[in-house]
Amino acid sequence: MFYKSIRFKMTIAYMAILALTLSIFSAVLFHYVGRSLHENMDTLLRSKAEGIVHAIGTYWEAERLGPNRYGARIDESQGSINFATIAQRWVQEKSKDPKLLDIIVQIYDPNGTVVASSKNTQGIASISEESFMTVLDGKSLFSTLSPSFPTTKVIKFRIFVTPAIQNNQVEYVVQVASPLTSIQTTLDTLRLAIVILFPVTVLLTGIMGTLLATMTLRPVNTIISTIHTITAENMKLKLKLPGTRDEIDRLADTFNDMLARLDYAFTSQRRLFEDLSHDLKTPLTILKGEFEVVLKKMRSQEEYETILKSSLEEVNKIIHLADNLLMLASIEARKIIQERREIDLNLLVQGTVNRVKKLAEAKNVELSLVQNAGMTIKGDEQQLKQLFVNLLDNAIKYTGSGGRVTITIGRTSGSASVTITDNGIGMSKDQADHIFDRFYRIDKSRTEQGFGLGLSIVKSVIDSHSGAIKVDSAPSRGTTFTVLLPIL
Ligand SMILES: Nc1ncnc2c1ncn2[C@@H]1O[C@H](COP(=O)(O)OP(=O)(O)OP(=O)(O)O)[C@@H](O)[C@H]1O
Numbered sequence: 406m407f408y409k410s411i412r413f414k415m416t417i418a419y420m421a422i423l424a425l426t427l428s429i430f431s432a433v434l435f436h437y438v439g440r441s442l443h444e445n446m447d448t449l450l451r452s453k454a455e456g457i458v459h460a461i462g463t464y465w466e467a468e469r470l471g472p473n474r475y476g477a478r479i480d481e482s483q484g485s486i487n488f489a490t491i492a493q494r495w496v497q498e499k500s501k502d503p504k505l506l507d508i509i510v511q512i513y514d515p516n517g518t519v520v521a522s523s524k525n526t527q528g529i530a531s532i533s534e535e536s537f538m539t540v541l542d543g544k545s546l547f548s549t550l551s552p553s554f555p556t557t558k559v560i561k562f563r564i565f566v567t568p569a570i571q572n573n574q575v576e577y578v579v580q581v582a583s584p585l586t587s588i589q590t591t592l593d594t595l596r597l598a599i600v601i602l603f604p605v606t607v608l609l610t611g612i613m614g615t616l617l618a619t620m621t622l623r624p625v626n627t628i629i630s631t632i633h634t635i636t637a638e639n640m641k642l643k644l645k646l647p648g649t650r651d652e653i654d655r656l657a658d659t660f661n662d663m664l665a666r667l668d669y670a671f672t673s674q675r676r677l678f679e680d681l682s683h684d685l686k687t688p689l690t691i692l693k694g695e696f697e698v699v700l701k702k703m704r705s706q707e708e709y710e711t712i713l714k715s716s717l718e719e720v721n722k723i724i725h726l727a728d729n730l731l732m733l734a735s736i737e738a739r740k741i742i743q744e745r746r747e748i749d750l751n752l753l754v755q756g757t758v759n760r761v762k763k764l765a766e767a768k769n770v771e772l773s774l775v776q777n778a779g780m781t782i783k784g785d786e787q788q789l790k791q792l793f794v795n796l797l798d799n800a801i802k803y804t805g806s807g808g809r810v811t812i813t814i815g816r817t818s819g820s821a822s823v824t825i826t827d828n829g830i831g832m833s834k835d836q837a838d839h840i841f842d843r844f845y846r847i848d849k850s851r852t853e854q855g856f857g858l859g860l861s862i863v864k865s866v867i868d869s870h871s872g873a874i875k876v877d878s879a880p881s882r883g884t885t886f887t888v889l890l891p892i893l
């Protein structure tokens with residue numbers, strides 16, 4: 406599996422990139438070093454040849470003017486002979502000059518005859534006729550030659566041929582040559598260094614890359630093994646943060662956040678099941694008790710009626726619970742409403758107030774509605790009706806006899822607002838934080854019937870309409886719910 410790991414892939418990528426870079430670098434380096442060495446050699450040969458022409462010229466001049474130092478007679482008609490003697494003398498004299506030690510010199514007269522040459526000519530072939538003609542035309546020539554020696558090693562020579570011109574006439578031709586051994590040795594050494602260093606560098610990078618990748622990815626392995634031990638039951642298990650504030654740290658942090666959210670979701674799911682079972686069990690147990698009582702002996706007509714009425718109440722509670730759950734599920738399933746219709750908010754709220762009027766009268770609670778003209782919103786009429794019914798139902802339910810509930814329709818910064826204020830039992834801040842949770846009911850209100858689903862439905866409707874809800878309450882003083890909905 407190692408070859409599938411990021412570590413392996415990263416290392417191979419490192420090595421490949423380095424090998425490619427090194428190859429290009431080596432090729433360019435080799436090319437430029439070679440070129441520069443050859444150029445230097447050419448410059449050297451040219452300057453040597455020019456030096457020789459200059460030196461012979463000086464000798465010649467000295468001989469013409471001064472005493473017969475080099476044994477050449479001044480005889481203009483036999484100039485070439487004299488010149489040959491001078492050239493030979495000069496070459497003999499300079500053959501031990503360390504500056505010319507590595508340089509082979511041959512001097513030709515215009516007929517192509519070698520008139521003087523250093524000792525170490527080592528079989529440098531004489532100039533081809535074609536080249537000689539070019540030189541006689543006044544041009545200089547460079548060439549590279551590999552003469553075959555009885556040794557196995559091939560030595561190349563760089564040769565420069567140049568004419569010595571006087572009075573527009575080629576007097577003689579100078580050929581200088583130098584073996585390219587030192588350049589070859591330098592380039593061979595460079596090549597060897599590259600050949601040895603290349604794999605060593607690539608290998609070292611591979612090893613370092615693996616180590617680096619291992620070090621970098623170690624926290625990921627820890628994360629993987631921790632995740633393996635996480636199940637739905639132990640979601641509280643948190644990943645240890647490396648604390649490096651890098652991507653891996655952020656990954657672990659994000660994962661912990663996700664775990665917390667999942668844990669919350671799982672816990673609420675579990676609680677939902679527990680609450681649902683409890684809320685179903687209570688009316689069913691009452692029903693069962695009533696049926697058992699009925700079946701024990703024959704009862705009178707009135708007794709049957711009483712028990713059946715009470716049973717019907719319990720059945721209605723179960724139906725109410727099922728209805729609320731179904732509604733919640735359907736709102737959640739269609740979180741974003743497809744069918745939105747324009748709704749007159751005044752009419753809608755008026756309708757719901759009428760629906761709960763009887764309930765309020767039964768509890769002797771006064772209902773008053775303050776409307777605001779021209780409030781049109783877009784949404785699902787059924788859902789919005791349910792929203793206000795649930796809020797009004799609560800306001801009436803949790804307000805004592807003789808209380809007052811005021812509904813005010815208004816406008817706040819581009820939103821329609823509906824406030825429902827009661828002067829009922831109210832609630833504390835802590836309790837207010839939970840009232841929108843499913844099945845949540847405040848203990849003190851348990852005397853009132855309900856399953857704690859009314860406000861969960863309210864919240865879902867608000868969310869699906871991109872609205873907002875706010876609760877403002879104080880125990881024994883009353884509660885105000887403010888619903889905000891986007892206005893058209
Ligand atoms: N106007 C209010 N005044 C005081 N307490 C309230 C008010 N509205 C809601 N509550 C508290 O919030 C809890 C949750 O309300 P919710 O409407 O979700 O459930 P319920 O009314 O108990 O039952 P259901 O609405 O399912 O019949 C209630 O049990 C009650 O304690």
Ligand SMILES: [Mg+2]
Nearest residue numbers: 799855859860
């Ligand atoms: Mg309610």
